[in-house]
Amino acid sequence: MPKTKETFAYPAVAVDALVFTIQGDQLQVALIQRGIEPFKGCWALPGGFVRPGEALEEAVKRELQEEVGADGVYLEQLYTFGDPERDPRGRVISVAYFALVAADNLRDLKASTDAVDARWFPLHDLPTLAFDHRRILDLAVNRLRAKLEYSTIAYALLPHAFSLTQLQKVYEIILDRPLDKRNFRKKILSMDILEQTDRRSGGAHRPASLYIFKNREVTFF
Amino acid sequence: MPKTKETFAYPAVAVDALVFTIQGDQLQVALIQRGIEPFKGCWALPGGFVRPGEALEEAVKRELQEEVGADGVYLEQLYTFGDPERDPRGRVISVAYFALVAADNLRDLKASTDAVDARWFPLHDLPTLAFDHRRILDLAVNRLRAKLEYSTIAYALLPHAFSLTQLQKVYEIILDRPLDKRNFRKKILSMDILEQTDRRSGGAHRPASLYIFKNREVTFF
DNA sequence: ACAAAAGTGTTTAGGTTACACCCATGA
DNA sequence: TCATGGGTGTAACCTAAACACTTTTGT
Numbered sequence: 333m334p335k336t337k338e339t340f341a342y343p344a345v346a347v348d349a350l351v352f353t354i355q356g357d358q359l360q361v362a363l364i365q366r367g368i369e370p371f372k373g374c375w376a377l378p379g380g381f382v383r384p385g386e387a388l389e390e391a392v393k394r395e396l397q398e399e400v401g402a403d404g405v406y407l408e409q410l411y412t413f414g415d416p417e418r419d420p421r422g423r424v425i426s427v428a429y430f431a432l433v434a435a436d437n438l439r440d441l442k443a444s445t446d447a448v449d450a451r452w453f454p455l456h457d458l459p460t461l462a463f464d465h466r467r468i469l470d471l472a473v474n475r476l477r478a479k480l481e482y483s484t485i486a487y488a489l490l491p492h493a494f495s496l497t498q499l500q501k502v503y504e505i506i507l508d509r510p511l512d513k514r515n516f517r518k519k520i521l522s523m524d525i526l527e528q529t530d531r532r533s534g535g536a537h538r539p540a541s542l543y544i545f546k547n548r549e550v551t552f553f
Numbered sequence: 554m555p556k557t558k559e560t561f562a563y564p565a566v567a568v569d570a571l572v573f574t575i576q577g578d579q580l581q582v583a584l585i586q587r588g589i590e591p592f593k594g595c596w597a598l599p600g601g602f603v604r605p606g607e608a609l610e611e612a613v614k615r616e617l618q619e620e621v622g623a624d625g626v627y628l629e630q631l632y633t634f635g636d637p638e639r640d641p642r643g644r645v646i647s648v649a650y651f652a653l654v655a656a657d658n659l660r661d662l663k664a665s666t667d668a669v670d671a672r673w674f675p676l677h678d679l680p681t682l683a684f685d686h687r688r689i690l691d692l693a694v695n696r697l698r699a700k701l702e703y704s705t706i707a708y709a710l711l712p713h714a715f716s717l718t719q720l721q722k723v724y725e726i727i728l729d730r731p732l733d734k735r736n737f738r739k740k741i742l743s744m745d746i747l748e749q750t751d752r753r754s755g756g757a758h759r760p761a762s763l764y765i766f767k768n769r770e771v772t773f774f
Numbered sequence: 775a776c777a778a779a780a781g782t783g784t785t786t787a788g789g790t791t792a793c794a795c796c797c798a799t800g801a
Numbered sequence: 802t803c804a805t806g807g808g809t810g811t812a813a814c815c816t817a818a819a820c821a822c823t824t825t826t827g828t
Contacts, residue, residue: 343605345564384564388646414603
């Protein structure tokens with residue numbers, strides 16, 4: 333730690349995670365139920381304090397391991413909240429990250445330290461959240477919507493190979509509006525970000541071609 | 554401060570400011586020359602530690618007052634840097650903000666505490682920067698460019714009333730490429746964000762109509 | 775054979791680009 | 802009168818939106 337006279341402040345630094353997935357045709361977010369004060373019994377974002385020597389991203393990944401038990405997720409820094417009044421216990425600066433987990437990569441949520449329960453909540457049916465977490469969540473949803481339109485993040489919500497209908501559904505669920513099938517396909521295919529495989533989906537009806545992303549990273553248009 | 558057992562980490566929290574202005578047909582950034590170790594003599598971003606009870610944005614505004622002496626600037630949080638190795642003195646988490654100051658709102662830069670000098674540098678002629686500040690600066694420039702294209706932030710770099718040519722120049726300087734005059738005017742005017750005043754510019758040649766932004770806040774397209 | 779999802783083109787409207795000349799003013 | 806920046810329109814192109822029927826498969 334700095335030893336110079338300018339180091340006035342030693343606030344606690346925490347990370348919070350906005351973990352999204354798509355399940356049951358709904359966008360869902362992982363929440364934990366607090367087992368301790370303040371906001372005991374309330375639902376809140378999973379998160380925790382950053383340990384000495386630990387990078388911010390490492391800290392989030394550790395929390396995700398503990399609570400969501402998922403790895404291989406997409407992770408991106410969202411915003412830092414530092415209002416002195418945001419935590420009744422004292423000064424806590426929280427760096428919020430948002431994460432996307434593919435449904436086929438989900439384990440059951442585990443309530444970790446200080447949490448009595450952990451669950452996925454559909455965005456249309458949220459409980460009251462602790463602290464300023466509702467505001468953080470709203471910001472994250474806006475960012476997710478915006479980013480969906482000019483990047484390839486959707487890959488993080490889908491299995492490795494997927495049909496165009498599945499991809500379209502991801503867009504429709506997140507943007508919360510229907511899209512035209514023909515226009516959607518035309519646009520996505522013209523972007524040259526997908527590769528058609530020779531695999532086809534099973535199921536009760538006409539099988540669909542499965543595609544994979546050429547580049548399993550987020551790229552921008 | 555939290556007294557619970559989870560408060561492992563008490564890193565120092567700082568803010569850094571990326572202050573941009575346009576002067577002499579160039580995008581310029583405010584830098585200070587460090588008077589103390591580490592990186593003594595190096596140029597760096599203005600910034601400092603957050604004081605107890607002080608909001609992050611307050612801390613940046615205080616630094617801006619001290620070093621840039623400008624108020625009424627546009628201010629936006631950029632990103633938080635928390636790599637444990639980024640400051641050789643120890644753990645410092647830094648929340649970077651970017652600020653835009655209109656050229657007609659500039660005072661001379663003042664070297665404040667711990668700085669021996671403070672200057673504007675054109676982006677095309679930068680010194681080597683201390684810490685990870687070069688990376689932060691690059692990120693800020695990218696954000697500025699992106700935001701210029703889908704928001705009205707340009708207002709913050711211009712005087713209250715300005716000609717369309719002045720506005721176009723702001724775009725050209727930041728995007729670092731020439732724009733077509735007719736297309737630029739058509740597009741900007743069709744957005745319905747400007748209001749024509751009855752004032753006209755002085756100068757040696759044909760006077761230009763002056764415009765003002767209808768809404769002196771950042772709005773998005 | 776039927777139910778269900780897959781797959782496929784064309785037309786229209788709107789926006790973006792490229793491009794060159796006349797105008798008003800001060801010196 | 803000349804030098805300098807202010808101001809204006811049109812055609813070609815491209816992208817986005819609206820819109821409905823045929824195909825393939827499992828049951």
